[in-house]
Amino acid sequence: MSDFRQKALDYHAFPTPGKISVEISKPAETAQDLALAYSPGVAEPVREIAADPDNAYKYTGKGNLVAVITNGTAILGLGNLGPLASKPVMEGKALLFKRFANIDSVDIEVTHRTTEEFIQVVAAIADTFGGINLEDIKAPECFEIEKALIERCNVPVFHDDQHGTAIVTAAGLINSLEVQGKKIEEAQIVCMGAGAAAVACMQLLIKCGALRENIYMLDRNGVIHSRRDDLNEYKALFANNTDKRTLEDVMDGADVFVGVSGPDVLPAAAVTMMADKPVIFACSNPDPEIKPELAHATRQDLVMGTGRSDYPNQVNNVLCFPFIFRGALDVRASQINDEMKVAAVDAIRALAKEPVPQEVLDASGYESLTFGKDYVIPKPMDPRLLPRVARAVALAAVASGVARTELPENYMLD
Numbered sequence: 001m002s003d004f005r006q007k008a009l010d011y012h013a014f015p016t017p018g019k020i021s022v023e024i025s026k027p028a029e030t031a032q033d034l035a036l037a038y039s040p041g042v043a044e045p046v047r048e049i050a051a052d053p054d055n056a057y058k059y060t061g062k063g064n065l066v067a068v069i070t071n072g073t074a075i076l077g078l079g080n081l082g083p084l085a086s087k088p089v090m091e092g093k094a095l096l097f098k099r100f101a102n103i104d105s106v107d108i109e110v111t112h113r114t115t116e117e118f119i120q121v122v123a124a125i126a127d128t129f130g131g132i133n134l135e136d137i138k139a140p141e142c143f144e145i146e147k148a149l150i151e152r153c154n155v156p157v158f159h160d161d162q163h164g165t166a167i168v169t170a171a172g173l174i175n176s177l178e179v180q181g182k183k184i185e186e187a188q189i190v191c192m193g194a195g196a197a198a199v200a201c202m203q204l205l206i207k208c209g210a211l212r213e214n215i216y217m218l219d220r221n222g223v224i225h226s227r228r229d230d231l232n233e234y235k236a237l238f239a240n241n242t243d244k245r246t247l248e249d250v251m252d253g254a255d256v257f258v259g260v261s262g263p264d265v266l267p268a269a270a271v272t273m274m275a276d277k278p279v280i281f282a283c284s285n286p287d288p289e290i291k292p293e294l295a296h297a298t299r300q301d302l303v304m305g306t307g308r309s310d311y312p313n314q315v316n317n318v319l320c321f322p323f324i325f326r327g328a329l330d331v332r333a334s335q336i337n338d339e340m341k342v343a344a345v346d347a348i349r350a351l352a353k354e355p356v357p358q359e360v361l362d363a364s365g366y367e368s369l370t371f372g373k374d375y376v377i378p379k380p381m382d383p384r385l386l387p388r389v390a391r392a393v394a395l396a397a398v399a400s401g402v403a404r405t406e407l408p409e410n411y412m413l414d
């Protein structure tokens with residue numbers, strides 16, 4: 001067994017299996033403490049909440065609690081390995097919520113027969129939480145699931161693989177194009193993958209200025225074009241009237257490759273066909289569409305990003321979901337809308353252009369980092385992400401009318 005594989009297994013197994021635990025936040029030592037925490041004292045907040053459901057935010061942990069919910073049908077790029085096998089990833093998301101945004105989070109892995117059954121399960125438990133983060137649910141079911149849950153739930157519902165990925169990809173890509181001296185409005189974009197992440201990434205890039213007709217999307221059957229009769233309604237949104245059929249056909253002259261598909265699907269030969277100064281985001285986890293070593297050996301003029309922590313330019317939704325939920329929870333937003341997503345893109349982008357504090361360099365193992373080819377996007381451990389992104393999101397929620405409380409005082413500074 002490789003050293004790294006054993007290390008990863010030991011990390012998860014010892015000293016306690018798993019990555020999260022529950023802590024109590026009130027004294028519970030004496031009979032008097034227990035009389036307040038449990039019977040008879042607990043009856044008082046029960047009555048208050050029964051009288052006004054908003055009191056749940058006052059008397060319980062609901063307002064700082066996010067559920068990470070999955071069915072395990074698209075676990076990273078590993079595929080449909082079932083709910084239980086997805087648990088380490090979901091505990092990982094919960095760990096990241098706590099570590100980066102001090103949000104309490106629990107993972108919920110749902111076994112179900114039909115899509116409607118999954119929707120019913122989540123809708124039935126949604127009031128327990130301040131927000132629902134859907135994770136690793138495959139397309140096209142993820143689209144129907146998210147839409148139905150947004151309609152049925154009173155708390156924000158956010159499919160991370162769609163929107164978290166899209167926000168980070170848009171921030172990183174617009175910065176990369178700036179570094180390469182290109183404009184998003186003129187960029188020829190190839191998107192490998194046509195699932196949850198792909199559809200949302202391309203939709204948000206269009207909101208940020210990309211032209212739909214400049215985007216070529218591919219699935220396992222090649223280029224998505226208007227004469228295919230096997231497209232679901234989401235892929236059909238990206239069907240081009242074109243004779244191009246293969247990856248090579250669309251990579252010829254492309255400025256951007258976004259990979260949200262699977263491992264090693266981008267051959268070096270296709271990279272050589274791209275326009276001058278291209279951008280390659282090979283975001284599949286854990287194994288990217290092309291290894292950075294191979295891409296860099298193929299040409300020198302590219303900006304390269306992956307979803308991983310161990311290469312420069314980590315294009316990964318960890319840069320978004322803790323912070324967008326922090327902002328949404330802090331103003332009790334009823335939903336996470338496009339205005340909040342675009343605010344997150346702008347805040348993440350802007351941070352990459354500022355000097356990097358020593359603590360971030362130390363934590364990420366760099367001597368220096370400056371905005372440029374190897375640093376187009378902030379590092380996840382940058383402590384400025386939390387105040388900047390959360391504040392931008394909260395302000396956007398207030399401005400767009402979805403906030404249900406006033407802006408907290410700490411967001412008013414500046």
Ligand SMILES: NC(=O)C1=CN([C@@H]2O[C@H](COP(=O)(O)OP(=O)(O)OC[C@H]3O[C@@H](n4cnc5c(N)ncnc54)[C@H](OP(=O)(O)O)[C@@H]3O)[C@@H](O)[C@H]2O)C=CC1
Nearest residue numbers: 076077139194195196197219220260262284285307316317
């Ligand atoms: N870095 C990041 O932050 C994130 C990365 N990702 C990565 O994106 C990938 C997709 O995730 P997600 O969208 O949630 O999953 P989905 O199951 O929703 O979509 C997967 C898509 O990838 C396509 N695909 C898979 N293998 C290939 C291949 N060999 N050639 C061409 N297309 C292929 C599928 O094609 P078809 O439709 O024909 O089946 C499908 O369209 C994963 O690898 C995941 O790790 C996802 C979210 C965040």
Ligand SMILES: CC(=O)C(=O)O
Nearest residue numbers: 076077161285316317
């Ligand atoms: C990062 C992530 O959410 C994924 O690869 O699915």
Ligand SMILES: [Mg+2]
Nearest residue numbers: 076135136161
């Ligand atoms: Mg995911």
